[in-house]
C-alpha cells in the first residue's frame with residue numbers, strides 16, 4: 001500500500017501545465033490567472049469628492065462656526081462624470097457631487113449638511129481640516145501597481161478590482177478538457193426502471209459536474225464491462241481530452257474492464273492507496289505523453305473522495321493554481337464513528353459552524369462507500385489520520401467544507 005500523499009505526488013509529477021488564453025473579464029470568473037494584472041489607470045482615477053456638497057479651500061473656513069458661518073460665493077458646479085475644472089480663488093466655492101473630480105483650486109469638500117445649501121452664496125457652519133471628504137487619485141492603487149497575482153482564481157471581487165483598474169481582458173489558463181467514462185454492466189441512466197441487478201449511474205454526472213466546478217470542460221459516456229468497448233471509447237476520446245476519468249472496474253473482480261485493458265500497461269499503474277474509501281486506484285499518462293488517466297473505484301462515495309483527493313489537485317495544477325488542496329480546518333466530532341487502522345479516512349460529514357465547528361458523519365452509521373444517497377447531506381469531508389481507529393465525541397478532526405472558495409486562497413495575510 002502507498003499513502004495518499006505518495007499517490008498524489010506521483011500524479012502531480014506527471015501532470016503538465018496547460019497553455020493560456022486571453023479572455024474578456026466576463027468569461028474569466030473562477031479561472032486561474034496566468035499573468036499578473038497591473039493597473040492601467042490609478043484607482044481612483046481622479047481626485048474626487050466623497051460627499052455631495054461644496055468644494056472649498058480649507059483655509060477659508062478656519063473661523064467658521066454655527067454662530068458665525070463663513071459665506072462663500074458659488075462660481076460653478078460639477079456633477080459626477082463632468083469634465084469641468086472651474087477656477088476658484090479665496091472666498092469662493094464650487095458645488096460638487098459624490099464622485100465628481102475635485103476642482104484643481106480646491107482642497108476640501110464641505111458636506112451639504114454643514115451648510116445652508118445656498119445656491120449663489122453658501123454659508124458654511126464648520127471649519128474642516130484640509131483634505132476632508134476628498135478621495136485622492138491612486139489612493140488604492142497607483143497606475144502600474146499589481147492588482148491580481150498569477151496562480152490565483154478570479155473571483156467576482158478580483159474581477160471588479162481589475163475592471164476598476166482600467167483592464168478589460170485577462171490572461172488565464174485554458175480549461176482542461178476532461179472525459180468521464182463510467183463502466184459497469186449494471187449501470188443504467190437515472191430514472192430508468194431497474195431490472196434485478198441494475199443500478200442508476202450516478203458517477204458519470206457526479207464526476208463531470210465536479211470537474212466543471214474545478215474549471216474543466218467535461219464530456220461523458222457510459223460503457224459496459226466488455227474491455228473492447230472501453231478500449232474503443234478510449235480510442236475515440238483520447239485525442240480530445242487532457243484528462244480521462246474512468247469509474248469502476250479497477251479492482252480485481254473477474255469482470256473489471258479497466259484492469260483488463262491496462263493490466264500490463266507500461267504507463268498506467270494500479271495501486272492500493274491507504275485510504276478509506278477509495279483504496280484501489282489506477283493512474284498514469286496514456287503512452288507516457290498522452291492524457292492523464294484516472295481509474296477511480298466505482299462506489300460513488302469512493303469516486304467522490306478520489307476526485308477530491310487526486311483529480312481536483314491535478315486539474316488545479318494543470319491550470320496553474322498555486323493552491324492545490326483546500327486548507328483543512330479543525331472541528332469537533334459530535335458523535336462516535338469507526339475508522340480503519342492503517343488507512344487515512346476521508347468521510348463525508350455534516351458541518352455546523354457556530355462558536356466552534358461541529359462535525360458528524362453525513363451517513364448514519366459512519367462510513368460506507370456505497371451510501372450515495374447520504375452524500376446529499378454532506379457539507380464537506382473529514383480527514384482522519386491512518387493510525388486512528390475510532391473518533392469519539394469531542395475529538396478534534398480536520399475538515400474541509402465543500403465549495404468554500406476561501407479554502408483555496410493563498411493571498412498574503414497582510415495588505416500589499
Ligand code: AMP
Nearest residue numbers: 182184201202203204248249297298299
Ligand atoms: P466497481 O468498482 O466496478 O467494482 O464497482 C463498485 C461498486 O460501485 C458496485 O457496487 C457498482 O455497482 C458501483 N458502481 C460502479 N459504477 C457506478 C456508477 N457509475 N454509478 C453508481 N454506482 C456505481
Ligand code: MG
Nearest residue numbers: 184248249298
Ligand atoms: Mg464494475
